[in-house]
Amino acid sequence: MPTTDELKQRIESALPGAQVQVQDLTGGGDHFRAEVVSDRFTGLSPIEQHKLVYGVFGDEVGAAIHALSIKTSTP
Template identity: 65%
Template sequence: MPSTDDLKHRIEAAIPGATADVTDLTGGGDHFRATVTAPEFAGLSRIEQHRRVYAVFGPEIGGPIHALSLVTKAD
């Protein structure tokens, strides 16, 4: 199971200049909430921002990462 630190580091490594705050919602290691702020989100729709974060995890979404709730913001 991924950890909150793992998700945070992966988001920040994949999206230049991003900062991420990740919380495990259930304590089970499969339902997370992430707030991600990144300069590259400027000018993107919220859907495009979310797709950018989900792309970091690919097929893990719906698998080991059963749920990932996102709040995204342009920096």
Template identity: 50%
Template sequence: MVSLDRVAELIRTELGDADVQVRDLTGGGDHLEAIVVSEKFQGLSLVKQHQLVYSALQKEMASEAIHALALKTYTPERWATASQAP
């Protein structure tokens, strides 16, 4: 198991400018959801955005400290629009 703070730290280290929110979906610590907002996603497909995040968590995913990760990735502009939606 890896802490939610550690997951967020690893993502921030990989992406530099990322705003990261991580939550445990099941209470077991290995099924997580991450919302990541980063300028580095600008111009990238959703698949490429997710690949950047997964690369930050490669060791944790391989060891199954994280068994499942639901990702939501946004550029800051897209996040501003999405976070205001009802």
């Protein structure tokens, strides 16, 4: 079961320099919320920004990670 620290680290290594906060919404290790601030998002639509974050986890979203709520912004 993924932990908030693991998710945070994986997002940070995929998007170097990003500020990442991950919360476990239910305490059950399957509903997470990630707030990501990265200059990589500059010029991208919300869809493209969220896809960058979802892309870190591939098929795990919807499976081991039942739900990943995302908020993205630029510094």
